[in-house]
Amino acid sequence: MAMFIRVEVDPQVAGQADLVKKLVEVCPVDIFATGQDGALAIVEQNLDECTLCDLCIQACPPGTVKVVKLYE
Amino acid sequence: MRFYEYEAKTLLRRYEVPLASFRVASTPEEAAATAGELGGTVVLKSQVLSGGRMKAGGVKFASSPQEARQAAAEILRLPISGQVPRSVLIEPKAPVAKEYYAGVIYNTLAKRPAIIFSDMGGIDIEEVAEQHPEHLTQATFSSLRPVSDYKMKEVVASLGITGNELTALTPILSRLARAFLAHGLTLAEINPLARLENGSFVCLDCHVDMDEDARDRQGALLQELGIGREETRQARPPTPFEIRGAQIDAQDTRGVAGRIVEFDGDLGLIIGAGGGSLTLFDAVRKYGGRAANYCEIGGNPSVSKACELTKLILSKPGVDKIAVMMNVVSNTRVDIVARGVIKGVVESGYDPAEKIAIFRIPGSWEGEGFKILRKYGVEYYDRSVSMDEAARRAVAKMQTV
Amino acid sequence: MSILIDENTTFIIQGITGREAVNVTRECLNYGAKVVGGVTPGRKGRDVYGVPVFDTVRQITERMRVDASVVTVPPAFAADAAMEAIEAGIKLIVIVTERMPRNETVQLIELADQYGARVIGPNCLGIISPHKSKVGGVGGPAEDTRKAYMPGPVGVLSRSGGMTTEIANTLTAAGLGQSTAISIGGDPIIGNTYADFMPLFEADPETRAIVIYSEPGGTMEAQLATYLREQKSRLPVVAFMAGRFMDQMPGMRFGHAGTIVEGKADTSAEKIRRMREAGISVAEEVSEIPRLVRERLG
Numbered sequence A: 001m002a003m004f005i006r007v008e009v010d011p012q013v014a015g016q017a018d019l020v021k022k023l024v025e026v027c028p029v030d031i032f033a034t035g036q037d038g039a040l041a042i043v044e045q046n047l048d049e050c051t052l053c054d055l056c057i058q059a060c061p062p063g064t065v066k067v068v069k070l071y072e
Numbered sequence B: 001m002r003f004y005e006y007e008a009k010t011l012l013r014r015y016e017v018p019l020a021s022f023r024v025a026s027t028p029e030e031a032a033a034t035a036g037e038l039g040g041t042v043v044l045k046s047q048v049l050s051g052g053r054m055k056a057g058g059v060k061f062a063s064s065p066q067e068a069r070q071a072a073a074e075i076l077r078l079p080i081s082g083q084v085p086r087s088v089l090i091e092p093k094a095p096v097a098k099e100y101y102a103g104v105i106y107n108t109l110a111k112r113p114a115i116i117f118s119d120m121g122g123i124d125i126e127e128v129a130e131q132h133p134e135h136l137t138q139a140t141f142s143s144l145r146p147v148s149d150y151k152m153k154e155v156v157a158s159l160g161i162t163g164n165e166l167t168a169l170t171p172i173l174s175r176l177a178r179a180f181l182a183h184g185l186t187l188a189e190i191n192p193l194a195r196l197e198n199g200s201f202v203c204l205d206c207h208v209d210m211d212e213d214a215r216d217r218q219g220a221l222l223q224e225l226g227i228g229r230e231e232t233r234q235a236r237p238p239t240p241f242e243i244r245g246a247q248i249d250a251q252d253t254r255g256v257a258g259r260i261v262e263f264d265g266d267l268g269l270i271i272g273a274g275g276g277s278l279t280l281f282d283a284v285r286k287y288g289g290r291a292a293n294y295c296e297i298g299g300n301p302s303v304s305k306a307c308e309l310t311k312l313i314l315s316k317p318g319v320d321k322i323a324v325m326m327n328v329v330s331n332t333r334v335d336i337v338a339r340g341v342i343k344g345v346v347e348s349g350y351d352p353a354e355k356i357a358i359f360r361i362p363g364s365w366e367g368e369g370f371k372i373l374r375k376y377g378v379e380y381y382d383r384s385v386s387m388d389e390a391a392r393r394a395v396a397k398m399q400t401v
Numbered sequence C: 001m002s003i004l005i006d007e008n009t010t011f012i013i014q015g016i017t018g019r020e021a022v023n024v025t026r027e028c029l030n031y032g033a034k035v036v037g038g039v040t041p042g043r044k045g046r047d048v049y050g051v052p053v054f055d056t057v058r059q060i061t062e063r064m065r066v067d068a069s070v071v072t073v074p075p076a077f078a079a080d081a082a083m084e085a086i087e088a089g090i091k092l093i094v095i096v097t098e099r100m101p102r103n104e105t106v107q108l109i110e111l112a113d114q115y116g117a118r119v120i121g122p123n124c125l126g127i128i129s130p131h132k133s134k135v136g137g138v139g140g141p142a143e144d145t146r147k148a149y150m151p152g153p154v155g156v157l158s159r160s161g162g163m164t165t166e167i168a169n170t171l172t173a174a175g176l177g178q179s180t181a182i183s184i185g186g187d188p189i190i191g192n193t194y195a196d197f198m199p200l201f202e203a204d205p206e207t208r209a210i211v212i213y214s215e216p217g218g219t220m221e222a223q224l225a226t227y228l229r230e231q232k233s234r235l236p237v238v239a240f241m242a243g244r245f246m247d248q249m250p251g252m253r254f255g256h257a258g259t260i261v262e263g264k265a266d267t268s269a270e271k272i273r274r275m276r277e278a279g280i281s282v283a284e285e286v287s288e289i290p291r292l293v294r295e296r297l298g
């Protein structure tokens, strides 16, 4: 279970193949993956490795991806 | 990484260093059979990684297969410096006229390989250096050019040696130097290098150490010698706890969280990096702390590595609390270590506020790290508390419980 | 003043597209350092934070002046990368790579000697002349580096990269700045030892004292002691020795590859004795260093 980080992705983004591909590419610690149906999957066991690099946030339309620090 | 004598001799044979025809036996029966085949008087030598075999009774002579069986049985039963012999090396006893010494090392200040030669072999070379310096000579040589015979000739001649001895010794030194450079060795030593009664030379005993960091490049040689990856050949074999630590460090390539050495105290240490760990371990001892382990974290390890390392240390019987301390960090991130350690404590079923005696890692991403530590109620300090003071406080906490 | 690097120093990063190298590039740029290019074979035309990437070192040196190179490639390629930089005419080579085989380290150092180039490392974090430039990861992110380092009269030489910053930070907190701080490398064989750097500090009028961080293993502390005695150095030296516990554990390697007690001369006790004999003040803990430096500065 992730203790420190939660990532929230707007359902619209999560269904868009090109944005999903981008997210999978940019995250240095493999938090994003492509699910069976091509939709976005969050890799639960990697969440706490998040480096807070913001690359996922920059890769998508403003406000659609949120990285939440659970310790704040 | 030290080689057994039979491994070292196998390597030197490839470089045409003159050797007696040696064999290896792992049972008294094999030893008896080998002695029979070689005929005459043979020498049997314990194959252990430590020196001082002669004194310890690990070298015996036998003039018949029966004697060889008996000698091998005794040698194989006899641990030397805590090490059980792997086998016995058997070779014909040589009629020695005179003993020499030849060795190759790195001169770390000149930053070059160096050849050392003495006409007083058979004793410890440090002793020769201290008591008979006039019998010892050395010279650095190039690591870029092929080894030059003339360099070795100059070294031998500098002790006043001439004639057949000079011309026979020169190529032996060159070959030793070539083996040294080609195989990433840090020591290649023949002692004694014997002149026999018939004037020929032979390597009676040798000692070869390979650079740990050359192992990847020397795969072919190591495979040929049957030296596996898992053989660390440290001064003492690793404990299961240390092996587990090495596995955690190897689980991913992000940073270091391992290099664990086991001690028997009650204060678990998660410390780093290289120099910081040494400094902090000294400090804990200075204030009377009893460390459960030495370790190193650094190079920005993953959260999961730090977490697994924490769990391992907490699982060690007798560990009461852990202290998490480093020097001011540059590339390791305070928040990442904080996450890993806290996660490890929680997953082990403890309260971080209670289990973590102290957290002192200032530097990169400290603001974010301190937020996490505050949230879990962990006692933490920034750079205004010195490493020594942090260690002192950690130890003091152990004594109040 | 400072030694080896200042605000005009231009340098490249070999292996610039690697994970840690990307960080180092950003940190150096943010500190105001002049990173003029990077090399990763096959990646020509890309850029890292605006720094152009090339396939070979010569593609950069043909175009502009390059004073230094930071080598951050994996151990199997590090010696080759360093030799490429040396033969392209670069005179200061900072090797960050850890776990380089010793036979390759001595080869590249020998080549550097032939070309009149200076090698720092391997297994180091680089050099910093506070508020001027830093070449390598020493100090970490620019804002952290500014907290730990400030300009002043103390030269720092350290066998540990992390402890370079810990010591600088302790000095800075006590109001003692640094002229140049060098992480000299943790390997048994390094391009330049304490004594090798001393003439440079000697010639730098701003430097008025030296602090060294040392460990068991090797003979470079003894070499420094001899240097100080023979050269009648004007510079007082303060030393801190870590790893004292290792004296009881011969043959075990702790910390850096160069840190192992193999004989009596390697022990911390023996090294401390020799350093004290040569007039070096030996601190019992890091926090004592500023006081000892002030004492020696008079």
Ligand code: SF4
Pocket (backbone or CB within 6 Å): A007, A026, A027, A028, A029, A030, A031, A049, A050, A051, A052, A053, A054, A055, A056, A057, A067
């Ligand atoms: S902030 Fe960076 S590490 Fe975290 S999820 Fe986004 S891309 Fe991955």
